[in-house]
Amino acid sequence: MELLLVIVILSAVAWMLTSTVGDNIAQVRYDDTRNRLDAIRGAVLGPTGAAALERGILSGYVVDNGVLPENIKALVTRIVDDSVEPAVAHDAFGLTAPVFNQGSAGEAKLEQPEHLLMKGHRGAYVAALANGWFRDGWGTELGSDGTAGIDCPTLPDGGSGNEGNNVDADNHGWCVTRSQDRWYVDSYGLDGKEGQLTGTPYEQDMPMSPPILADDWQVNVQGRSVRIYNKTGAILELGGVNLSAALLVYKNDANGDGPNWESVRTAAVLVNSLGNSDYFEAPFPNTGRVPIPTGEHLLVLVHEPGGGHSDTPDLAALVATEEWKGTQQYITKRVKFYSRGGVPDMVLEIR
Template sequence: MNTSSLTQTRGFTLLEMTVVLLLMTLLASVAIRETNGLSFQVRYEQTRERLERIREAILGNPRQIINGQQAVSGFVADMGRLPDNLHELLEQNFCSDRTYSTQATCEAAGKTWNVQTDWQPHSTSGLWYGWRGPYLNISGSALDDDAFTDGWGRLDSDKTDQNYGWRVEDGLELNTLSPHPTNDKRMVIQSYGKNHEAGGADYDADYPSNRYSIDDTTPYTHPAPLIDQEDWLVDISGGIEVSLLKPNSAAIPIISFCTDPSKTTKAACETENLDTSLPYGSWIGGCNESGFINKDSCTSSSKKWFSCNINTLDDSDAGFAACSPPNCYKTKSTCEQANGVWFGQGYGCSDQAKSSKLNCTGINVWRSCSDNGTITTQSACDAANENWYGDNIVLNDINSVGIRRFRKRDICLNLFYRKSDTSEVTFIPSKEFQIDENGAYQTIRFNFTNPPPIPIGKNAIGIYEYDGDCDLDNPLYPADRQNPIQVDFHPRTGLPVINW
């Protein structure tokens, strides 16, 4: 009788089970460490990304292009200053204690209600200014402790703090060496890292890391500023260049004379020289004999005065009243349209020995304008389309003709920008600049006396007539300009020549 053998199933030994469990534990611990490391890296990258978002909220996004030019945006462009804290980027008005959400409850608790300037236009410059945020987008409320923390979730220790766990400082003395002395125009924003405390290594390290100290020795106590002065302020100490098309004013009636010094009358000057078949010279001035600057002094000496140099009759001729173009031109515009030079009734005192309006007294008449002597202000003279010469005689020297041919004008530039203390628009005037109104383009560098650095953003300029000051009640120049023009100021970039 055969006996069947039973099949035996062999299991894991205790030793084998122990080895497997050890391997699984080891793999699990490695996976946990790798997962933690990945999580830490994600939080670190989130901190970096949020810090960059804060910078762009303050300065604008440099990668944003509109119509081929860098867009002007951000807190500084609107307010003309750096924010005092991060809460200012999220809400326009808020309590100094985030426990309170309304002005009434805030002030009832003895706290301060912080108010930022409303978004509004400036009437003179056309600039808009004020708060138009929020400049950072958040999912919750700006009153929440974690409204915009770093990637590590650090919170402020108190609701009176307004920086959501970030270290925020300005006016830092990074060190005593240039270019990092005490400066209230820079801003440090820093995360305290995974351990939520200053210092540390690896993921516990502060970000950005500290690079400066007051005495330039370790341990360093401050990072490089997130925003330095050059990031949001433009230096205009070198002036602002503007291209200007100047009006073409009539020639100033220098003392009457011929460019050929041997000829003392208009008739002799304009007589044909038989040797050259050309006139002996060009006659300058309204009187037909040399030595006169206005009609009164000319006619009182029994000479003839021509208000337009191409008139065939003098102003006192019996037929002048009935005379018409092309023989007689009686206004500056018709004279100049016919390519003539308008002298009007000249300028200065009827007694030519008197060199200024101040000493032109008694029966004498002073002309600051080329009218009949009744106009006394430049604005009225311009409105009458006459020539304005002022209250002192210009050079009478024949040799001065070349440099005195066109009317000279003093002008200035006003730069409009946002004040850092109130965010309201103010202006700074340039020094005066004298031009010849010769109808040509000219590039002018307007310089300023001790100008402040100007915040980036959309600012404005206007050129004005200078009458001893550059106040905003002075007329814009030239007269056809109606308003200042807006100009974009960008960081770390020189201003181009502005076309006025």
């Protein structure tokens, strides 16, 4: 009888220990999933707000590439696919010459050392396992069950629906939603399926919190102006020239056709003369968002021959002799945009 009692007690203790260990392991996996979601958000945005501004740090997927990642795979490795025609590939990280779109006149490339920017895909933004996967803490694998054009657990406000993707090869067991300029990531939790199917709290879906919203990775310059100063030491008599400014913004969209540069231009301003140390302002459009991705971009002065946004603007080359000298002496300035850092001071100086 005493032996039986001892066995019962030992069995109860063993059961409690097993239950405790199981709960501890589940909590570890839960916490690991939360940490991985935080790592994904940090990999996309880098430091944000005051922390980035105070330290002058620009890093993260958006800073390097100018766009949101297509999927989790894009955070793990540089996408290169030669099996399709044309080939699909992210541009690799390195010094890149900004390009100004001159409309029907073609593109002008700024290849001087002072113009080059570090852009492109670095190869890895999150630390994946040796096998190349970056799964949640539960090791969720969806295999052939994954699909595109679905609703993930997190439904974006105002979204069109069916914008989610949980294809395993692309999103490593996560469910990712790209909706307009927003990015959402969900883990399916312990059971690897949407919803809490039993009473176990670890089965709850876990969203990336907060999600990545437009204002996290873009700075809206709507209605803001670029100031253009005369720093030549003399009055510039220009005789009625239409001038504007443009931000040259790099976008690495993995389409395989080389670097992609967008010219985000201000309105043109008619300038007759400009006194020494005087300036004029060229405003960006005041209707609708004018989004600039976080990162370092090149600001350039633009000649608008026909006034307004002509089809063939030339890069401006104002000099102290008051002459236009081709397109080799560009008036430029590097400008840094920080996540949640507000609109930076945008200034060009004619010297």
